[in-house]
Amino acid sequence: MPEPREIDVAHVARLARLNLTAEEIELFQKQLERVLEYAEKLREPDTSRVDDDIDRETIFDILREDEPRDWFTAKEALSNAPRQANDLFVVPKVVE
Amino acid sequence: MKLSDLPALNVAELRELLRAREVSGREAVEALRDRIAETDPQIGAYLSLEVEDALKEAETVDLDLPLGGVPIALKDIISVADQPSTCASKILRNYRATYDATVVEKLKSAGAIVFGKTNMDEFAMGSSTENSSVKPTRNPWDLSRVPGGSSGGSAAAVAADEAFAALGTDTGGSVRQPAALSGVVGLKPSYGRVSRFGLVAFASSLDQAGPLTKTVRDAALILKLIAGPDARDSTCRKESVPDYTADLDRDLRGIRLGVPKEYMIDGIDPQVRAAVSAAIAHFESLGVEIVEVSLPHTEYAVATYYMIASAEASANLARFDGVRYGHRAENPRDLLDLYGRTREEGFGPEVKRRVILGTYVLSAGYYDEYYNRAQKVRKLIRQDFVAAFAKVDALISPTTPEVAFRFGARLADPLRMYLADVFTIAANLAGICGISVPCGFAKTDEGTELPIGMQLLGKPFDEARILQIAHGYEQSTPWHRKRPPLTRKLQDSSSNIQT
Numbered sequence: 001m002p003e004p005r006e007i008d009v010a011h012v013a014r015l016a017r018l019n020l021t022a023e024e025i026e027l028f029q030k031q032l033e034r035v036l037e038y039a040e041k042l043r044e045p046d047t048s049r050v051d052d053d054i055d056r057e058t059i060f061d062i063l064r065e066d067e068p069r070d071w072f073t074a075k076e077a078l079s080n081a082p083r084q085a086n087d088l089f090v091v092p093k094v095v096e
Numbered sequence: 097m098k099l100s101d102l103p104a105l106n107v108a109e110l111r112e113l114l115r116a117r118e119v120s121g122r123e124a125v126e127a128l129r130d131r132i133a134e135t136d137p138q139i140g141a142y143l144s145l146e147v148e149d150a151l152k153e154a155e156t157v158d159l160d161l162p163l164g165g166v167p168i169a170l171k172d173i174i175s176v177a178d179q180p181s182t183c184a185s186k187i188l189r190n191y192r193a194t195y196d197a198t199v200v201e202k203l204k205s206a207g208a209i210v211f212g213k214t215n216m217d218e219f220a221m222g223s224s225t226e227n228s229s230v231k232p233t234r235n236p237w238d239l240s241r242v243p244g245g246s247s248g249g250s251a252a253a254v255a256a257d258e259a260f261a262a263l264g265t266d267t268g269g270s271v272r273q274p275a276a277l278s279g280v281v282g283l284k285p286s287y288g289r290v291s292r293f294g295l296v297a298f299a300s301s302l303d304q305a306g307p308l309t310k311t312v313r314d315a316a317l318i319l320k321l322i323a324g325p326d327a328r329d330s331t332c333r334k335e336s337v338p339d340y341t342a343d344l345d346r347d348l349r350g351i352r353l354g355v356p357k358e359y360m361i362d363g364i365d366p367q368v369r370a371a372v373s374a375a376i377a378h379f380e381s382l383g384v385e386i387v388e389v390s391l392p393h394t395e396y397a398v399a400t401y402y403m404i405a406s407a408e409a410s411a412n413l414a415r416f417d418g419v420r421y422g423h424r425a426e427n428p429r430d431l432l433d434l435y436g437r438t439r440e441e442g443f444g445p446e447v448k449r450r451v452i453l454g455t456y457v458l459s460a461g462y463y464d465e466y467y468n469r470a471q472k473v474r475k476l477i478r479q480d481f482v483a484a485f486a487k488v489d490a491l492i493s494p495t496t497p498e499v500a501f502r503f504g505a506r507l508a509d510p511l512r513m514y515l516a517d518v519f520t521i522a523a524n525l526a527g528i529c530g531i532s533v534p535c536g537f538a539k540t541d542e543g544t545e546l547p548i549g550m551q552l553l554g555k556p557f558d559e560a561r562i563l564q565i566a567h568g569y570e571q572s573t574p575w576h577r578k579r580p581p582l583t584r585k586l587q588d589s590s591s592n593i594q595t
Contacts, residue, residue, distance in 0.1 A: 007456050009452055012452050012455050012456045012459065013452060015455050015459060016410060016439075016451050016452060016455040017414075017417070017432065017435040017436055017439060018436060018439045018440060018443070018448060018451055018452070019436035019437055019439070019440035020440065020448065021440075024445070024448065028448070028449055028452055031449065031510050031511075032449065032452065032453055032456070034510075034511055035402060035453065035510065035511055035514075036466075038398075038399055038511055039399045039402065039403060039466060039470075041395065041396055041399045042396060042399050042400065042403070042466075042469045042470055042473050043469070044396070045393060045396060045473055045476055047469065047472035047473060047476065050472040050475050050476060063330075064327045064330065065327070072194050072195055076194040076195075077194070077420075079192070079194055080190075080191050080192065080194070080420070080421035080422065081420060081421065082418060082419075082421075082422070082423070082424035083424070089419055089420055091419055091431060091434065092428050092429070092430050092431050092433075092434055093430075094431055
């Protein structure tokens with residue numbers, strides 16, 4: 001079991017696909033260690049009788065009627081695209 | 097009535113004039129436009145205004161509809177087709193929504209004129225609106241202080257008479273807390289009462305949209321129109337929507353109001369405590385029975401919230417990758433470089449912090465320790481409320497431990513900023529409803545006055561009850577009639593500012 005609070009901000013930033021400057025890494029490291037230290041409180045209450053289930057009370061009416069309806073068009077979906085061509089989003093080459 | 101007097105009206109008053117054809121839809125929009133031009137350079141409540149569109153709609157709108165011709169401002173996290181929806185983030189600076197949020201669709205079909213997008217903490221993360229990437233919003237009661245957040249623009253616009261009413265979103269207090277700090281009414285509906293379709297998602301198990309208004313009646317009126325089922329949001333419940341205005345004037349005698357002992361703690365500003373205590377005494381004089389109750393897991397709410405909300409945010413904000421919309425970094429080497437730099441350039445510090453925190457608590461090895469544990473504590477918090485509501489009809493507390501703070505006072509200390517939401521957060525975790533109502537004023541050392549808000553919390557889908565209690569209080573106290581000095585000065589520069 002890893003020790004809590006041993007957050008490695010530089011590593012987590014890579015997982016999050018979020019580049020950070022050296023200054024940001026240093027600052028967030030300190031600030032988030034404090035937040036996680038505060039979160040240690042969550043070890044105090046007795047949760048042994050709380051079940052692991054998905055919280056049914058927050059999930060309602062999951063199935064809707066399966067009926068066709070209007071949705072936005074390809075043109076609308078592309079209207080905010082940073083780069084597009086031939087009704088497609090253009091991204092850097094992914095496969096060699 | 098002079099056009100320049102219109103912005104001081106509330107929604108119910110404006111509606112009467114529009115229905116009687118004493119005021120036209122165009123005049124209502126123009127009056128607001130002029131007011132905004134006059135005062136918003138000081139306040140900074142709005143990010144964008146679509147005046148021409150609003151005037152066009154005002155020409156053809158049916159004034160006999162429930163909100164016919166009434167302009168409503170929207171927090172910039174709520175999508176309006178063909179209008180900017182930037183979430184006050186650089187990453188969405190040039191983004192224009194391609195469809196209407198369900199709440200917008202509902203407002204429009206009720207005749208409202210959707211008018212202007214308001215400032216906010218970036219992606220609704222914050223309690224002061226200082227995390228906006230665009231500009232600060234100032235508190236109309238004291239321009240050196242924050243209006244609260246994250247719906248600070250909506251709260252300040254209503255307080256400064258730059259909006260008749262506005263919508264905000266509340267994930268951990270983001271409607272109620274700015275309402276309290278800016279001296280207006282703010283309602284967070286129960287989870288599942290109002291559709292989330294078309295709100296840019298922050299924490300999907302906590303987010304709800306709600307009105308910020310000048311009176312409780314206006315909040316009831318707007319809730320009735322935006323609530324109800326939506327096939328496009330599977331968490332939006334099918335329960336029918338009552339007429340929330342119908343029982344507002346009912347006597348409060350016999351209502352049982354709980355005071356959670358964990359909410360009247362040390363660390364509350366003495367003036368806030370005194371105002372809420374006075375409100376409790378006032379309720380007793382109205383025949384309300386006051387009962388002390390306990391919410392034993394209160395002290396864990398903030399930590400629980402920051403684990404869950406950050407986890408959900410890190411997942412929701414993964415969509416901002418520079419591919420389909422929003423900012424994209426220039427000349428990416430490859431896809432990873434595109435993602436990493438786009439997000440670095442597009443997100444502000446608080447958003448980055450929460451994406452990191454959320455990614456961490458969801459990562460292998462830490463998921464059980466943080467996220468799963470928080471989910472369990474969340475259930476304990478919910479059970480606290482179930483037990484309390486078995487004894488009482490609603491709960492009362494301060495909305496915030498302190499009144500509006502100065503710019504910069506908490507920015508360097510994220511944990512301290514998070515603790516500003518200590519009384520509002522549990523309602524989101526439990527999925528219950530809550531409302532903040534003005535309940536007095538605190539005097540500052542500099543001689544200014546700052547609004548104090550009290551919070552009423554109700555059972556899930558029992559908005560009618562907290563609205564009734566809030567209305568009974570409001571109508572028998574003077575607080576809601578008081579306007580910020582900004583407004584008074586502009587309306588009547590000769591009058592002295594007195595308490």
